[in-house]
Amino acid sequence: MDSLVKIIQPSGILDxxxxxxxxxxxxxxxxxxxxxVLVDLQDVTFxxxxxxxxxxxxxxxxxxxxxxxxxxxxxxxxxxxxxxTGMDQIFEIFPNQxxxxxxxxxxxxxxxxxxx
Numbered sequence: 394m395d396s397l398v399k400i401i402q403p404s405g406i407l408d409x410x411x412x413x414x415x416x417x418x419x420x421x422x423x424x425x426x427x428x429x430v431l432v433d434l435q436d437v438t439f440x441x442x443x444x445x446x447x448x449x450x451x452x453x454x455x456x457x458x459x460x461x462x463x464x465x466x467x468x469x470x471x472x473x474x475x476x477x478t479g480m481d482q483i484f485e486i487f488p489n490q491x492x493x494x495x496x497x498x499x500x501x502x503x504x505x506x507x508x509x
Contacts, residue, residue, distance in 0.1 A: 404436035407444030435466035
């Protein structure tokens with residue numbers, strides 16, 4: 394399962410400079426067998442519009458490649474930004490990596506159980 398999930402953990406301020414680095418990571422992931430990209434925002438202290446734009450672009454790009462982008466560990470500022478822009482309705486957001494892992498394991502068990 395781990396080879397199908399890639400975790401990206403940006404830190405500090407997710408602005409235009411960091412957004413370029415983030416987009417480069419997504420471009421690399423597109424070349425792999427990874428099916429789910431988990432963006433852990435625990436260490437991000439602030440996100441501006443270019444950071445949000447990079448997440449939206451990554452979401453659309455991965456979706457077009459039949460891959461999934463999910464987010465975890467957002468702080469209050471990012472939560473407000475997502476709510477104001479409606480992105481909280483678009484992104485699947487988990488409280489932390491542990492909750493994401495539980496959901497993935499549970500989902501795979503359901504798929505396995507249906508197959509039997």
